[in-house]
Amino acid sequence: MAVLSATAVATLLGSIPVSAADGEVYDLATRTVKYTLSDLMSLRNQLDAGLHSSQYGYEYNGNVYALDDVNEIYSANPEGDLDSILSQVEDTVTPAFEAGETTTVKVDSVSAINATTVRVELETAPTTDLTTGDFTVKVDGVAVAVSAVTKTPNTTKSYDLTIATLANKEGSLEVNGKAATIDGSDFGYDFEAPTVSSVTAVDNKHVLFTFSEKVDKVALEGALVTDLFDVEKVNDSVTDYVPTLAKVQADGKSVLVTLNTAMINFNSGYIATAKVNAGLKDIKGQQLSAETKIIFDGSGATATTGPVALGAVYTPSTSSKIVVKFDKDISATIDKSKITVGGAALALADTVSRTGTAELTITLSSSSKTAYDTAASKDVVFAEGAVKDTELTPNNMAATTITPVSAAKLTAAIYDEASNKLTLTFDKAINIATIDLTAITLNGEPLVGSTSTVNILTQTANSATLEFTLSDATDLINVEGAAKASRALVLGAGLGAGFAKDVNGNTVADATYTSVLNYTDDVTAPVISGVTYNATTNKLVITANEDVTVGDITKLAVYEGTTELFKLNAATVTFEDGSPDVLANTDASVDKKYVLTLSGGALTSIEASAVNKSNLALNISKAGTGATEAGFVDIAGNKIATDADVSIAIAYTDQDAVTMTGATQSGVAANQVKLTFNKSLAAADLVTSKFTVAKKDNAAVTVPVTAVASYDDNKTVILTIDKDSANYVNGYEYAVSTTAKDIYGNPYQAPADITGPDTDIDNDFTLDTTVTGTAYALTGVSYADTNSDYTANAGDKITLTFNGAVSLSGDVTVEDFELSAGNLGSNFTVAQGSSPEKLVITLGTGASFDLGTDTLDITGDATKKHIVGANGVKVDAAGGGITIAKPDAVKPYITKAVYNDANGSGALNAGDTLTLTFSEAVNIDAEDIQAATAAPDNDLILSAGSLVLDGTQVSSDGNTVTIGIKTVTTPIVPGTTTIKGDGDGTNNNAIFDKWGLNFDATASAVIIEKSDTTAPAFSNVKIVKGDGNTGSVLQEGDKVVFDVSEAIQKETGINLEALTLYEGDTAIKYATDNSGLGFGGDGSGGVTGNVMIDNSAKTVTITIAADDGWVGADVNSISSFNIKTLGNATFTDANGNEIQTASGFGLSVTK
Structure with missing residues (x-):
């Protein structure tokens, strides 16, 4: 392909007139000059330009064209003159960019947010850090230096x-060629207060104030005019010249003020x-x-010009009004015949009236509105004299044509449930000072007014886009809980006050908006972002990422590791917000927080010294399937913990x-003292320099501390003191002090001194150097199922407790112990425990062990002992061995029960299920499980009814077990019948916890809940003539058929009088008694x-028999059908919910 070389360009350009930059080569990516004309004299640069033509562009007449595009035209006409080639390029090729656009940073908007800071919004987010060199700022056309560039927090393009400061200045501002604008202003930046430029008497009752810049029309015309302006006559303190009206003129800078008293000709008067x-x-x-006073010449001339129309606004709502504003007040007498709207004279039904000072309103009838809305011209034409002023001799308005502007209109509305943000976009900027959020209804909910704390408006300056963050609790519940069919946004209509005015002072059009409302459902589950507990204030604070409510309080509990300490229910916490007094279901968070004051057992549990405070957690159990079966639910119904705890x-x-809390030598060596603290000490402070052992009655007599050892989460400390010190004296009473702090940074405070003999419960002890060396004995054995497999095996731990501090002397072997049975495993280990008196064996x-049966003790053979007390004496056996107990001695119980119509039959029968939630995981034998009232051999006890559950049809999810119903001997009543486990070991032989423990006989029974509390509903009622029936009245064999919303059953003792047809308001009952009437319907559809x-089709068919009450009813007169509630239930679902009676006379009947 031929290439128009850079040399050729540079040479040929010498023969034609060019602009200064013509011929320069640009880098298309960076939009910066790559080679100037002088650069192109270099052969190296020419070759580079030719080889990289796809990356470079060529400038001509102020535009840069891609070299590939220029080369394409040159290749088609290589012999043509350059003028011709470049002319074709200019005519046919789209420029890559203008030559002046030499920055890679494209700016979308510019605003001066304060006198020294200019905020820019970029077209696209940059991929690299930006510097001062990326921006060219011009103030009043002159480039100024950028001293710093900072990314606006929480943004990507700002x-x-x-x-340099713009204080006390106003003018133009641009960044990278993009000009700043201020809505309604002539300036791009404005940090200069307005001043009065001049004052002129227009006539004897009108004074024109002219300002240095445009003024806020809405604010000025909305204020009391006497608060803004004053006119007085020189040396005249008697005559009042009271301003009665002030109108901003078309230029935006001039204000015409009307006076109540006429002036006279008086120069500088x-x-x-x-x-x-x-x-x-x-x-x-x-x-x-500052207040400004200006002397001006008075005028005694009477006004000779009529009122001048300043503008008109059309509000195309149901009111269909055109409001015209004038520069001065107008007469109430208006000549309607001299006004045309949209090219048509006003109709008889159209009205014209003075609706305020200097204001006229034209109200169009519906037909005139339709014609005006479709008219090509929107002009309002006033013939001369249509409107007059209020002078003694009224002046006619001159012939005037004015084109109304439309009131600001909503063009888009977005509501996002996840962020609770309502964003409204208008076709004009809105004056935010005029906003009244109470004039909005969203999804049928009238919103609460916007403040700095409720339903907060993001914008701080007038804007066409308004963003509100809804935070009023009632607003959020009603807006986000509304049905999809109810989603609409109403501005002003029917609410009395308008929503707002635009920056021109025009009221936003009232209307109901549905098509512009873009509603985004919140489908994201809430998150608990933090939980804190302060033991000083007893406050437990739960913080979520959005406001939530408590769905099921029983799913919220505080744990230490895997051990539950307490549930957050009414018995353990007080809700600090004031109402209600305790935390319960449906309680809502406040500002995304719950602040709870713990009391009673909860307080004792969480602050107990034995509790590891660094291992505490709020546990939220896995959510159930119901709408509220979750610990926390957000306003949109999203549940926390849907998949797992x-x-x-x-x-x-x-x-x-x-x-x-104590200082003692009990259980430790003669040169040691064991200290106990009420809280864990900071690990960094467990050094000798932080502890002092001094004679109690003479603090100057100290014994050096040579070693510090800690146990029990740093709540137990053993100090070793220097026995060679001269101050180490048998019988001296010593006090221990420390500068160590606790893990929260709190300092040490000495306990109150307990007088009398050494009590071991304060900070002093009496040194006893005559330790006799009594052996410490084994006092306790506890087992931990470390791998949670409910079996004693490798990896599990056995903790041995002695009555003094112990340590290991050499390798501990199996011969150190006496086992009644079982074994410790081939490679078991022994290590120091959580306190100096404890050792831990890892199997x-x-x-293997038979927990609850096998025993463990220390060998009696001293030659085989490798466990030694702190006093240097080998430990002793407990004597007789200690049983290795199961780690769980708490019996299981049922915490929740739910009946499920699993087979969808509409009745409680075989194939349905019971979902039981236990206090802990359980094992269920694959056998028949008996559930009935208290009797021998029952595994489960019911308050009423009798079921056989199928132990082979079981599914488990944590502590929740779903069991199939095998036989219904006597039905239960969901919502009423209770259930509990049978704690008699001779009765229950099917359900035990993982360690084989039977049910807790003292546990309370729980109600078997309904899985469905929604009543069935009927619909689509129709009359179907029987085979061969042609009459216009109901006959034997005709049918009434209706649909039902779910599977149902016919209740025993159904009252057929409840099935009622209506002729208008006259009821015709299906039957007056139940005798002689057959029933069918077991779900199969095959019973006559x-x-x-x-239930497969979810229909009910009522076939009319010869003696039925409906026989003979006129089909054409039948209007509706209903199922009344008359004491006995008619149709119910499997959960016992009775079919819902329709309102009034029921549902209409299709014939």
Whole structure:
């Protein structure tokens, strides 16, 4: 392919007139000059340009064209002159960019957010860090230096540029060629307060104030005019010249003020005052810096010009109004015949009236509105004299044509349930000072007004886009809980007040918007972002990422590791928000938080010294299938913990000083003292320099501490003291002090001194150097199922407890122990435990024990002992051995029961299921499980009824077990019948916990809940003539058929009088008694009879018999059908919910 070389370009350009930059080669990616004309004299640069033509562009007449595009045209005409080639390029090729666009950073918007900071919004997010060199800032056309570039927090495309101050200045501002704008202002930046430029008497009752810049029309015309302006006559303190009206003129800078008293011709005879007031400010909101007085010439001339129309606004809502504003007040007498709208004279039904000072309103009839909306011209034409002013001799309005602007209209509305943000976009900027959020209904909910804390508006300046973060609890519940069919946004209509005004002072059009409402459902589950507990205030604070409510309080519990300490129910916590007094189902968070004050057993449990505070967690059990069967549910109904239990670590802290709860030599060597603390000490502080052992009555006499050892999460400390010290004296009473802090950073506070003999419960001890060397004995054995397989085997741990501190002397072997049975495994290990009195055995390969039966003790053979007390004496046996007990002695019980119509038959029968939630995991034998009222051989006890459950049809999910129903001997009543486990070991032989423990006989029974609480509903009622029946009245064999919403059953003792047809308001009962009437409908659809239920099709067919009450009823007169509630149930679902009676006379009947 031929290439138009850079040399050729440079040479040929010499023969034609070119602009200064023509011929330069640009880098298309960076939009910067790659080679100037002088650069192109280099052969190296020419070759580079030719080889990289796809990356470079060529400038001509201020535009840069890709070299590939230029080469394509040159290749088609290589002999053509350059002027011709470049002319074709200009005519046929789209420029890559303008030559002035030499920056890689494309700016979308610019605004000065303060006097030294310019915020830019980029078109696209940059992929590299931006610097000052990426931006060119011009103030009033002059480039200024950018001293810093900072990315705006929480954004991807917004940057703040620091420049020299713009204080007390106003003018133009641009960044990288993009100009800043301020809605309604002539300036791109404005940090200068407005001033009064001039004051002129227009006539004897009108004074024109002219300002240095445009003023806020809405604020000025909405304020009390006497708060803004004043006019007085020089040396005249008697006559009042009271301003009655102020109107901003078309230029935006001039304000025409009407006076109540006429002036006279008087050079320099009047003083005009512009006051400092919030209503008198520029578009940026800056008020006059000081009250301004200007002397001007008075005029005695009577007004000779009529009112001038300043603008008109059309509101195309049901009111169909055109509001015209004038520069001065107008007469109430208006000549309607001299006004045309959209090219048509006003109709008889159209009205025209003065609706306010200097304001006229044209209200169009529905037919006129339709014609106006479709008219090509929207002009309002006033013939001369259509409107007059209020002068003594009224002046006619001149012939005027004015084109109304439409009131600001909503063009888009977005509501996002996840963020609770309502975003409204209008076709014009809205004056945010005029917003009244109570004039909005969203999904039928009238919103609460926007404040700095409720339903917060993001924008701080006038804008066409408004973002509200809804936070009022009632608003959120009703907005997000509304049915999809009810989703709509209403502005103002029917609510009295309008939503807002635009920046021109025009009221936003009232309307109901559905098509513009983009509603995004929240489908994301809430998250608990943090849980803290403060032991000083007893406050447990649960923080979520959004506001939630408690769905099922029983699913919320505090754990230490895998051990439940307490549930967050009414008995253990007090809800701090004030109402209700305790945490319960349906309680809502406040500002995404629950602040709970623990009390009673909960308080004792969490603060117990034995509890590892660093291993606490809030556990949220797995959610059930129901809408509220979750620990927490957000407003949109999303549940937490839908797939598995969720555990959130509790950050435990307090502000209480740590104190010593005891100092003793019991169980340790003669040169040691064991200290106990009420809280864990900081690990970094467990050094000798942090502890002092001094004579109690003379602090100057100290014994050096030579070693520090800690146990029990640093709550037990053993100090070794220097026995060679001169101050180490038998019989001296010593006190221990420390500068160590607890794990929360709290300092040490000495305990109160306990007088009298050494009590071991304060911080002093009496040194006894005459230890006799009594052997410490084994006092306790406990088993931990470390691998959670409910079997004693390798990896599990046995903790041995002695009555003194112990340590290991050499390798411990199996001969150190006496086992009644079982073994420790081939490679078991022994290590120090959580306190100095404890050792932990980790079982090795092949280990096994019969827990609850086998015993363990220390050998009596001293030559085989390798466990030694701190006093140097080998330990003793317990004597007789200690039983290795099962790690779980808590019996299981049922915490929740739910009946499920699993087979969808509409009745409680075989194939349905019971879902039982137990207090812990259980084993269920594959056998028949008996559930009945208390009697021998029952595995489960019911308050009523009798079932056989199928132990071979079981599914488990954690502690929740679903069991199939095999036989229904006597039905239960979901919602009423209770169930519990039979704690008699001779009765229950099917259900035990994982360690084989039977049910807790003392546990309370729970109600078997309904899995469905929604009543069945009927619909689509129709009359079907029987075979061969042709009459217009109901006959034997005709049928009434209706659909049902779910599978149902016919109740025993059904009252057939409940089945009622209506002729208008006259009831015709199906039967007056139940005698002689057959029934059918067991779900199969194959049983004959008068009333047949087909649960596969979810229909009910009532076949009319010869003696039925419906026989002879006029089909054409029958209007509706209903199922009344008359004491006895008619149709119910399997959960016992009776079919729902329709309102009024029921549902209409199709014939």
